[in-house]
Amino acid sequence: xxxxxxxxxxxxxxxxxxxxxxxxxxxxxxxxxxxxxxxxxxxxxxxxxxxxxxxxxxxxxxxxxxxxxxxxxxxxxxxxxxxxxxxxxxxxxxxxxxxxxxxxxxxxxxxxxxxxxxxxxxxxxxxxxxxxxxxxxxxxxxxxxxxxxxxxxxxxxxxxxxxxxxxxxxxxxxxxxxxxxxxxxxxxxxxxxxxxxxxxxxxxxxxxxxxxxxxxxxxxxxxxxxxxxxxxxxxxxxxxxxxxxxxxxxxxxxxxxxxxxxxxxxxxxxxxxxxxxxxxxxxxxxxxxxxxxxxxxx
Numbered sequence: 495x496x497x498x499x500x501x502x503x504x505x506x507x508x509x510x511x512x513x514x515x516x517x518x519x520x521x522x523x524x525x526x527x528x529x530x531x532x533x534x535x536x537x538x539x540x541x542x543x544x545x546x547x548x549x550x551x552x553x554x555x556x557x558x559x560x561x562x563x564x565x566x567x568x569x570x571x572x573x574x575x576x577x578x579x580x581x582x583x584x585x586x587x588x589x590x591x592x593x594x595x596x597x598x599x600x601x602x603x604x605x606x607x608x609x610x611x612x613x614x615x616x617x618x619x620x621x622x623x624x625x626x627x628x629x630x631x632x633x634x635x636x637x638x639x640x641x642x643x644x645x646x647x648x649x650x651x652x653x654x655x656x657x658x659x660x661x662x663x664x665x666x667x668x669x670x671x672x673x674x675x676x677x678x679x680x681x682x683x684x685x686x687x688x689x690x691x692x693x694x695x696x697x698x699x700x701x702x703x704x705x706x707x708x709x710x711x712x713x714x715x716x717x718x719x720x721x722x723x724x725x726x727x728x729x730x731x732x733x734x735x736x737x738x739x740x741x742x743x744x745x746x747x748x749x750x751x752x753x754x755x756x757x758x759x760x761x762x763x764x765x766x767x768x769x770x771x772x773x774x775x776x777x778x779x780x781x782x783x784x785x786x787x788x789x790x791x792x
Contacts, residue, residue: 513779514540514569515576517772518560519598519765520552520583522618523646523733526768527559529567529574532776537605541567542765556586578775580767591778596624596632598770603729604630605769606760611726613766614713614744614757616734618646621709623716630770636719638712646733652688652705656698663702667739670703684708706743714747717755724754735763 513533519526524546531538541563545555564571571588579589580598595615603613603626613624625633653663674696676687684705691701722728734740736759744757762769 513575513776514573515578515772515776515779516560516563516574517598517768517770517775518556518577518579518583518586518589519595519767519771520556520579520581520586521733521767522582523547523650524764525552525555525559526765527556527563528765528768528772529563529569530769530772530776532773537773537776542762542768544764552582553586556583557588560588576775576779578771578778580771591775593771593774595767596622596635598767598774599731600624600626600632601630601770601773602766602768603731603770604628605773606762606766607727607729607758609727610729610758612717612720612722612728612755614717614728614730615732615766616646616709616713616730616740617732618650621713621716623713623720623722625720625722634720636716638716648684649705649709649734649737652685652702655685655688656692656701658698658702664736664738664740666699667702667706667737668742669699670697672700673703673707674700676701676704676708702739703743706737706739707747709740710743710747713744714751714753717748718751718753722755727756727758729763729766730757730759731763731766733764735759735766736761 515530515532517528524544526544528542529540531540543559543563545559547555576590577588579586579592580595584592599613599615603610611626613626615622621638622635624635627633650660653660658666674691676684688701717728730741741757741759748755748757
């Protein structure tokens with residue numbers, strides 16, 4: 495459903511007519527597309543769509559998703575003022591502009607949770623902690639290393655080996671009664687651990703919980719590295735933001751470390767990058783229009 499959220503502390507440059515903008519986030523595992531209706535004060539969500547790549551061409555899929563949303567809304571391409579891309583979307587032919595993913599996740603997080611002062615973006619290939627201010631400006635960041643054991647792709651590979659659907663991972667993890675520790679250093683070693691666990695009869699919930707605990711430890715270290723102030727809220731974004739097992743493991747890890755911060759998710763966290771792109775696109779369109787008006791006057 496459409497909703498209105500006040501844009502926090504971004505300059506208002508005098509345009510108060512509604513401006514339709516689109517945000518397209520191409521990730522390693524999925525394409526996310528959102529469309530917003532914006533003016534200087536309000537950002538109203540019109541439509542959203544996420545499609546997993548499943549070996550499809552991401553550029554073709556992005557075009558298809560975008561066209562489907564326009565058709566759903568009864569909009570023509572010429573009625574969209576700005577098409578902003580992020581992630582791997584820089585090569586989309588119909589884009590107006592491209593924004594760095596760290597910036598878009600930060601802006602999208604503030605839209606979803608005005609109190610967020612850090613973002614924990616857990617995607618298919620990496621985990622990333624981002625410290626932000628009340629406007630969504632990036633203050634500092636830290637990423638996991640190239641090893642994939644803190645990523646969604648690693649978790650998906652394990653789930654496939656265990657015969658578990660992606661949507662079942664979180665629920666099963668929460669059923670664990672004796673989590674089995676796995677390697678938190680290397681994805682290859684962790685996968686070997688899982689194979690050994692299965693041969694020893696360790697239950698699937700305990701294996702998945704052990705993996706979540708391992709991932710939570712790595713992600714907590716990222717949050718420590720960006721020095722999130724005490725008492726602040728961290729919004730989890732990316733493909734694993736709705737993994738209840740990982741969120742629970744993160745909260746337990748933070749509590750065990752006696753760190754004062756709140757780990758939160760949002761039903762629309764997966765769209766954070768696309769949201770941020772659409773909102774920054776609206777801001778850039780507004781600024782360019784304002785500069786054009788000044789040029790005409792001069």
